[in-house]
Amino acid sequence: MESLTNRKVVVSDKPMTFMEKLYLPGIIKGMLVTFRHILMRRKTIKYPEETREFAPIYRGMHVLKRDEQGRENCTACGLCAVACPAEAITMTSAERTNADKHLYREEKYASMYEINMLRCIFCGLCEEACPKEAIFLTDRLVPTQFERGEFIYGKDKLVEPVDHRIDITKRQFTGKRTTL
Amino acid sequence: METFFWIDKLVLVVLLFLISLGIAAYQTYFERKLAGWIQDRVGPDRAGPFGILQPIADGVKMFMKEDFTPANADKWLFILGPGIAMFTSLITSAIIPWGTDLQLFGRSISLQVAEINIGILFAFGIISIGVYGIMIGGWASNNKYSLFGAIRASSQMISYELAMGISAITIIMISGSLDLRAIVESQHGMNWNIFYQPVAFLVFFICALAETNRAPFDLPECENELIGGYHTEYSSMKLGLFLFSEYVAMFVSSAIMAILFFGGYNFPGMDYFTDSPNLLSILSVAVFFAKIFLLIFVFMWIRWTIPRFRFDQLMHLGWKVLIPIALVNMLVTGFVVALYEHWF
Numbered sequence: 381m382e383s384l385t386n387r388k389v390v391v392s393d394k395p396m397t398f399m400e401k402l403y404l405p406g407i408i409k410g411m412l413v414t415f416r417h418i419l420m421r422r423k424t425i426k427y428p429e430e431t432r433e434f435a436p437i438y439r440g441m442h443v444l445k446r447d448e449q450g451r452e453n454c455t456a457c458g459l460c461a462v463a464c465p466a467e468a469i470t471m472t473s474a475e476r477t478n479a480d481k482h483l484y485r486e487e488k489y490a491s492m493y494e495i496n497m498l499r500c501i502f503c504g505l506c507e508e509a510c511p512k513e514a515i516f517l518t519d520r521l522v523p524t525q526f527e528r529g530e531f532i533y534g535k536d537k538l539v540e541p542v543d544h545r546i547d548i549t550k551r552q553f554t555g556k557r558t559t560l
Numbered sequence: 561m562e563t564f565f566w567i568d569k570l571v572l573v574v575l576l577f578l579i580s581l582g583i584a585a586y587q588t589y590f591e592r593k594l595a596g597w598i599q600d601r602v603g604p605d606r607a608g609p610f611g612i613l614q615p616i617a618d619g620v621k622m623f624m625k626e627d628f629t630p631a632n633a634d635k636w637l638f639i640l641g642p643g644i645a646m647f648t649s650l651i652t653s654a655i656i657p658w659g660t661d662l663q664l665f666g667r668s669i670s671l672q673v674a675e676i677n678i679g680i681l682f683a684f685g686i687i688s689i690g691v692y693g694i695m696i697g698g699w700a701s702n703n704k705y706s707l708f709g710a711i712r713a714s715s716q717m718i719s720y721e722l723a724m725g726i727s728a729i730t731i732i733m734i735s736g737s738l739d740l741r742a743i744v745e746s747q748h749g750m751n752w753n754i755f756y757q758p759v760a761f762l763v764f765f766i767c768a769l770a771e772t773n774r775a776p777f778d779l780p781e782c783e784n785e786l787i788g789g790y791h792t793e794y795s796s797m798k799l800g801l802f803l804f805s806e807y808v809a810m811f812v813s814s815a816i817m818a819i820l821f822f823g824g825y826n827f828p829g830m831d832y833f834t835d836s837p838n839l840l841s842i843l844s845v846a847v848f849f850a851k852i853f854l855l856i857f858v859f860m861w862i863r864w865t866i867p868r869f870r871f872d873q874l875m876h877l878g879w880k881v882l883i884p885i886a887l888v889n890m891l892v893t894g895f896v897v898a899l900y901e902h903w904f
């Protein structure tokens with residue numbers, strides 16, 4: 381049979397020659413190989429100081445977007461939670477009062493919205509499911525913590541601050557609404 | 561004179577103690593760095609610039625760990641084991657001539673703690689006691705893995721000590737003395753023994769690897785079969801002493817190899833410095849340490865290149881390969897030395 385790669389090696393158990401039995405040539409050859417590796421350039425990325433370059437559409441920590449007037453987009457429809465294969469999302473909805481009109485865009489909003497970052501597999505299906513352009517994955521990393529509970533992100537960590545918007549334009553695919 | 565003598569020796573002893581420990585500590589750092597480099601990694605680099613504080617962090621860690629003694633262990637032997645291991649590793653450095661004499665305060669100060677005329681015998685005696693630390697530690701732990709480690713260590717020691725001794729005899733025959741300083745003096749300049757006795761060096765080096773329990777002969781500890789071997793049950797600084805004594809032993813055996821085969825503190829062109837004995841002394845110490853570090857590097861280089869031997873292969877190599885080679889080498893050397901002395 382013709383082999384597909386040139387990596388095929390025929391195994392044999394022929395007795396070792398005298399040179400092979402000495403082992404020393406083999407050992408010296410091996411030591412030269414390791415010595416070459418001492419001189420090689422390291423490919424390590426020293427993480428906190430250096431970071432790997434991300435793809436423009438990297439799927440990292442989520443953000444809950446606000447619209448231009450600073451109102452939260454999410455209407456607590458629950459489609460993201462349904463779409464989520466890891467069951468990482470949970471929320472409770474509430475009805476918007478007149479006094480809160482400047483805070484929430486839709487009449488119904490999420491009074492509580494949580495993503496468990498330990499469950500999340502960063503597949504991006506929540507983002508795809510969302511009809512309101514409310515949730516997006518960003519190129520930010522979820523920072524490490526010492527306690528498991530700290531990985532459950534509430535609205536305090538997910539909703540973008542009004543004065544510090546998070547750019548998600550790279551992940552806005554064509555065919556989706558870009559404005560309201 | 562007498563008091564000065566004691567002061568000199570005391571200062572030298574304390575210095576040697578600190579240097580041995582310091583070098584052993586930084587050997588652990590360098591070993592991890594080298595392992596990293598060989599495996600295309602960076603190695604420890606977090607503690608201080610380039611990670612040079614890593615040995616201190618490791619030491620602090622060792623001290624902070626719980627010091628645990630197994631219930632069925634023999635308490636006294638359990639404590640004695642690491643003590644003996646450390647003691648025997650350190651004590652050999654006393655007989656090593658570290659450099660030519662210093663001229664200070666109008667006196668000549670010898671850089672050798674104990675000038676005994678049977679230095680090499682003393683070194684071998686101490687090295688063979690060294691295995692008692694491991695044996696006692698493994699036995700006292702009352703654990704089958706530890707016992708296996710101890711048994712392996714002692715059988716390995718017996719098998720390799722023979723070939724090591726025989727290959728050292730060739731050096732003794734060439735230089736005609738058991739005194740380490742005389743052996744060093746006989747290799748003045750570039751007249752090193754390695755050029756006359758490459759085979760003896762090879763045998764001696766392989767045996768030194770086995771005696772210090774370094775890979776590929778680290779069967780007494782081998783992590784993946786014996787989960788640590790003789791030090792399985794040890795924790796805290798007792799474990800630290802065991803691990804540390806291995807590095808001190810590596811340092812000292814590199815020094816002995818440098819003396820026996822690489823001319824100790826001799827270096828080519830040392831005759832130019834006869835007018836300034838102090839400069840010569842400092843240079844000779846530096847050269848000696850450079851040789852030691854090079855040998856230590858080779859020790860580590862081998863460890864991260866060659867896989868561990870199987871136990872039967874180890875015995876085969878020791879008894880059926882190294883001892884015959886060493887014996888033939890000794891006989892040939894004996895004949896040549898005898899011929900040389902009678903006919904020339």
Ligand code: SF4
Binds near residue numbers: 455459461509
């Ligand atoms: S984020 Fe989007 S999909 Fe999820 S509840 Fe809010 S509006 Fe619905």
Ligand code: SF4
Binds near residue numbers: 464468500503504506
């Ligand atoms: S990225 Fe995927 S796993 Fe994570 S919350 Fe969204 S849908 Fe769930």
